[in-house]
Amino acid sequence: MTRKQRTPRWLEAARLRGAGTPEGERADWLSRALGRAGVMPRAEAERAILEGRVELNGHITREPFAPVGPDARVRVDGEPQRLQAPTRAVMLHKPGGLVVHGSDPEGVGTVFEHLTARLSPALRGFEWLAVGRLDRDTTGLLLFTNDERLVRHATAPQTHLPKRYVARVAGRPGDAAMGRLRDGVVLDDGLTRPAQARLREPDVVELVLTEGRHHQVKRMLAAVGHPVVSLHREAVGDVVLDVAEGAWRALREDEVAQGLRFAAAP
Structure with a gap:
């Protein structure tokens, strides 16, 4: 059965208001545009808009989903704000226990809460999107970006961006x-697509995958008779985890462009 495509909320709001819809890759809605540009995270931007603190093209708007284009003029609390921002990305060494969701019903915490509490002041205003997911018990490299195009690029099956995992497994895998x-x-x-696989220790398997199915590493190893005991991601593309557990750092432009093979628009 074909699932009906859901109309985005910003587009629904624009149609209801009779507003024109922006075109192009950088078309956006107001609250998300403020988060992507680093003015303030999206939730804060929505509150500011509803409180009447945001002007769009010379008029106060209380519509967080008001469509904006790259030439929109925006003021927050009377101060002009630029909506253009370069693609930013950071790496986090995800500890075990945290979830890659907006909230954690078990109360342990989310990767977003963990990251936001540690970011430098210059980066706290951005709305950070996780580039893919790691399970609660999986540790290692997790990337975040302000640009949803990078999320799509890095997670799309057709990109074949390699991801390197190290798994301690039950038993000792043979040839x-x-x-x-x-x-x-x-x-x-x-x-599954063919993977690079080698033993680091008798019960430790290194796997390099070029696709990203749900729980793929765990399912592959279980299918060959060696369930995962612990799992860690070391690299995405040519970006290799190089910070201590729980720590983060910003990626350089060349790491995004060459390491993740992502050509950001100017």
């Missing part, structure tokens, strides 16, 4: 199990 991982494993959602 047959390692060969199956390299050739591709049949899962309930089809045959």
